[in-house]
Structure formats: C-alpha cells, structure tokens
Amino acid sequence: MFMRMSFTVAVAGASGYAGGEMLRVLLGHPEARIETLTAHSSAGNALGEHQPHLRSLADRILAPTSPDTLAGHDVVVLALPHGASGAVAAELAQRDPTTIVVDLGADHRLSNAADWEAYYGNAHAGTWPYGLPELLHAGESVPTKQRAVLAEATRIAVPGCNVTAVTLGLQPGIAAGLIEPLDVVAVLANGYSGAGKSLKPHLLAAEGLGMAQPYAVGGTHRHIPEIAQNLRVAGAPDVTISFTPTLVPMSRGILATATARLVPGTDPALVRAAWETAYADEPFVHLLPAGQWPTTAATLGANTALVQVAVDERAGRVVTVTAIDNLVKGTAGGAVQSLNVALGLPETLGLPLDGVAP
C-alpha cells in the first residue's frame, strides 16, 4: 500500500476562513509540517494579523499566491475563491505530478462541464476525485464508498459544505431504494462564516444579528448540481431538488433538513435500518439514537456529522436532519480526512471527534 508518513504542506488562501481552519486542523495532525502560507491582498502581512487565534503561526509571513511560492511541497491546499484554483493547480501538476493538491473551492467538484458553466458562469477547470469518503456508490455490483476512489489520489476536490450535509442526510435512503429522488426538498440554516471574509452589507453584524435571511432562492444555488451528482452516485437515476439556504445569526454551523417522498408501498420500519447500515462503521458520521435531534452546537470544532431520520407517515415523506460545522466536516476536517486516505494514513489521524461547548 502507498503510504507517506510525515508530509510538508503549503496552504494558499491562509488569511481566509477556510485556509485558517485548515491550519487549525493541520496543527493538530501529528504528521503535518506546515511550511509556506500564501494570500492575495494581505501578502506580506504576518498571519497573526488575520488569524489571531492561531498563536503558534502568528509570526509567519504570508507569501503571494503563485505556483512559484507553492511548488516543492508534498501537499498543497488551495483555499481560494471559485475560479482561482484551476490555473494554479494545472501549473503545480506540470512541475511535480506527485504533489497532492487539495482544492477546498468548487473548481474541480463537478463532472459535468455544462453544469459548471450554468451555475458558475466560466470555463470548467476539470474533474478531480471527490473528497467525501462516506459517499455511497450504490450502483456498483459490489457496493462501495468513495474512500476507495481516494486511496492514492493526488488530487482531491473537497465538497461544498451544504452538499456534505444534504448528501449525508439523504444518501442511505437513495442507496437502499426507499426514497424517491425526483422530489427532494432541502432547507438549511447556515452560519455566516460560510460566506467567507469579504465584506458584504447584508453580512454586517448590525443587520445580520437581528434576522434570518434566505439567499440563492429559486433553484439558483451552485450546490444544487453537486448534490444531484452525489445522489446519482448513491444510486438515483435522476434527481430534482428544491434547495433553500437561510443565513441565521451564528458564526459556524449548518443544520440541513432534507426530505423526500417514501417510495409508495415501502414499509416505514425499513427506514431507520438503512441509515444504521450506511453509517454503522463510519468514524465521523453518527446516526443519533431515535428521538434525539442534531444541533449545530454539538458539532462545533469537530469533524462530525450528526444525522437523524424520521418518517412522516401522513405526508408520505422521509425527513432527515444533519448538523455539521461548515468549516470542519464541511471543509478543513473533511479535507484532512480525505488527505489521510490518499496518503495511506489512518483516516481519523489528527481529526477532532469532540467539539467545543457551549
């Protein structure tokens, strides 16, 4: 088996939320040696000016983001705005094809270029192995999970955080053929850090602290094709999804409520067993005991996804609720989990199972 022990890592976009969380998680990883850190407008500054909570890296100076500054590491993590990863990644691949590049942005997640162009509006950079180890591949003769694809990968496309939550909620029912994929409805409560650090008027504390506000309503959110892609991998022939995220006054966290019609004639008693089977051996995806409901608070700082499922028999629908920390299981923790698989390290190495509370 392919196995590297200690590895050097560069993080591009280290001044942002995703890059900062990547550094926090990597600081707890026994095999990671953090080397180059890069940024864009804040290049030349000390990291501590942008990530004051990362005391052990406070004096590190941010280099400009370029293939020159990022080359020469075992692992490069790209935490850049959408559309900025493709060119950097292509040049890194030319210089050293054995470097593992982990993209926290969306550029390499979608396998269909037309979907990319429709939702992101520019040219598709290509498709990389998808970084959700728990993703079910139910259409295959021997059902497997995505971690088999990630073993020895040198490119990893980390999922969108909303996508991780909705996919983990619904996929057991899709894979077991218990729910219909043509009428999926997902409504999410999302913390502000998901929007990144750049200043936007509706994200000002004076506005946002006093309200819950929907955004990307009416089928426009760019995570829709990514969720559909995952549910197809999990066994759905085709998918239609109504997806509505809502910003709520919390810094981190996603609470995703996703529902789908129970296949007519299905015994509702089969539902819980399907979710139990899918997640029985998963270290980070926990189906809660019946009657307990996930909260975002119980995931903060941890690489866990908490899932619950119920059947609404009057409505004929299965209701799933999933909570994650968008920056951990939804981004940096999920990325390190996939990276561990690619490196041949124990999948859980260096990853927090326990969160912070209150």
Ligand SMILES: NC(=O)C1=CN([C@@H]2O[C@H](COP(=O)(O)OP(=O)(O)OC[C@H]3O[C@@H](n4cnc5c(N)ncnc54)[C@H](OP(=O)(O)O)[C@@H]3O)[C@@H](O)[C@H]2O)C=CC1
């Ligand atoms: N926040 C989240 O919960 C999640 C984020 N992601 C993804 O991670 C990526 C980063 O997001 P996030 O950290 O939230 O965003 P932030 O706005 O917080 O950070 C963006 C980072 O990218 C740098 N940057 C800005 N413009 C450019 C550019 N033109 N070229 C190169 N670098 C640039 C910034 O540098 P500087 O500050 O110096 O200008 C900063 O380091 C995005 O693709 C996002 O979708 C994925 C999952 C969840």
Ligand SMILES: CC(=O)N[C@@H](CCC(=O)OP(=O)(O)O)C(=O)O
């Ligand atoms: C609150 C908020 O704006 N959340 C973002 C989360 C996006 C994200 O982090 O995923 P990407 O990597 O695909 O951008 C959103 O829903 O678009």
